[in-house]
Amino acid sequence: MHIFEAIRQALFVPIHPAGWPFVAIFAVIGVVLTLIWDMLFFPSLILTLWCVYFFRNPLRTTPQRDGLVVAPADGRVIGVDELPVPEELDLPEGKYVRVAIFMNVFDVHVNRAPMAGVITDKFYFPGAFFNASLDKSALENERLGLVMESDSGQKIGFIQIAGFVARRILCDAIEGDRLSTGQHYGLIRFGSRVDVWLPKPVKTIVLPGQKTLAGETILADYGRGAKAVTEGLTR
DSSP states (O other): OHHHHHHHHHHSOOBOGGGHHHHHHHHHHHHHHHHHOGGGHHHHHHHHHHHHHHTBOOOOOOOOOTTEEEOSSSEEEEEEEEOOOOTTSOOOSSOEEEEEEEEOTTSOOEEEOSSOEEEEEEEEEOOBOOOTTSTTHHHHBOEEEEEEEETTSOEEEEEEEEOSSOOOEEEOOOTTOEEOTTOEEEEESSSEEEEEEEESSOEEOOOTTOEEOTTTSEEEEOSHHHHHHHHHHHO
């Protein structure tokens, strides 16, 4: 019974609502191309199935302990660094750690809230479309940022950054919204990245090169035990 359930979950993954128009467009174009030349049936079918795959929105089990920061995106960690906060983010002065996650075209692109809290600020910057794995993309690419007053007391920021292929950032959250940890709040179409800005002291859990799952992978911990360890290391 467990085998059949695993197969069912693998084959029938939910699709994000924003993906259905694209799936329909790919399917219609595939039908038209097949009517023109039947040899195009399989390439069209593969492209349509890839579109379904891209917009998949698998179920995730999110850790619920206070103080945990979970990944907002599936992908690969490309940086865990102490850096100056971007001017666009309305965050208090102090030292911050940026965790950057790069999503390629095969990763799940649904974004989830890294912590529970209230959105206090939102900004949009219409920029360029450099490869999102490059550091300059965080400063020059199209991006959309949110600031959250977390239930644990930290004010954090997280930024959706468009990439070379991505041409549209979707964000459903607005100022005043309350998000729970792991809750869907947006999506970036066709390759991109998400940066999370965390005030110090904080214990980071991930390393560059590590793969993440949105809503599941723990990036950092503001818990009491983790804070005590971090403060001891900084004395």
